Amino acid sequence: MKSIELDSTDLQLLDALQADASASNQALAEQLRISPPTCLRRVKRLREAGLIERQVALLNPERLAQALGHGLTALVEVTLDRQDAEQLEAFEARVVADESVQQCYRVSPGPDFVLVVGAADMPAYLALTQRLFNSDAHVRNVKTFFSVKRSKFEPRLSVPLTPPAG
Incomplete structure (x- = not known):
């Protein structure tokens, strides 16, 4: 896996995908206010960099x-x-x-x-x-x-919506 530099659009995309990985490319692009081809390229780049490990269905x-x-x-x-x-x-x-x-x-x-x-x-x-x-x-x-009761299960990672300054 190669290192990748993330901008605020990448971070927002990662956050949106954690909320709903089944969202269409069109819906993601609209949500982030970017073009669908740009969105598709970015998701592909994030996958290739290993930041998106896999997409799964979470069962209750x-x-x-x-x-x-x-x-x-x-x-x-x-x-x-x-x-x-x-x-x-x-x-x-x-x-x-x-x-x-x-x-x-x-x-x-x-x-x-x-x-x-x-x-x-x-x-x-x-x-x-x-x-x-x-x-x-x-x-x-x-x-x-x-376990007698599952009070919380959240696989979502905290992602800052803007990259750290530096």
């Missing part, structure tokens, strides 16, 4: 659970017995490859990792613990917190 876990009849979200703290680079990277590679792991953070101080995982039900969560934690001799401690 509560409504999905109602429709499917189940659903668990857990926040899991994991501590390994050793914190050398090889152990950390091996564990991290295994958990990020598992589709039940929605988010993975390497943290400090405290546990080595904090994971956000989704499971259909408690038996599915048990299978996940067997797969990711119990089968790994280097996992020393696992502490799980089950």
Whole structure:
């Protein structure tokens, strides 16, 4: 990925796309008061620079659970017995490859990792613990917190609408 210089139009475009990535190029151009070809070029440049990682649909876990009849979200703290680079990277590679792991953070101080995982039900969560934690001799401690209510979920990053002076 190459470095990119951002102007206020780029920043406004990034902010608008975070609010609604399904907006048409025409609608984005109108919102930002730029021409549609300019808007398209800018979005392409932002994608190529790696600032727009991907576009996804955000599902509502509560409504999905109602429709499917189940659903668990857990926040899991994991501590390994050793914190050398090889152990950390091996564990991290295994958990990020598992589709039940929605988010993975390497943290400090405290546990080595904090994971956000989704499971259909408690038996599915048990299978996940067997797969990711119990089968790994280097996992020393696992502490799980089950979500009883999601009060806020916002993947949007704070983007200043004008570039910093300098």
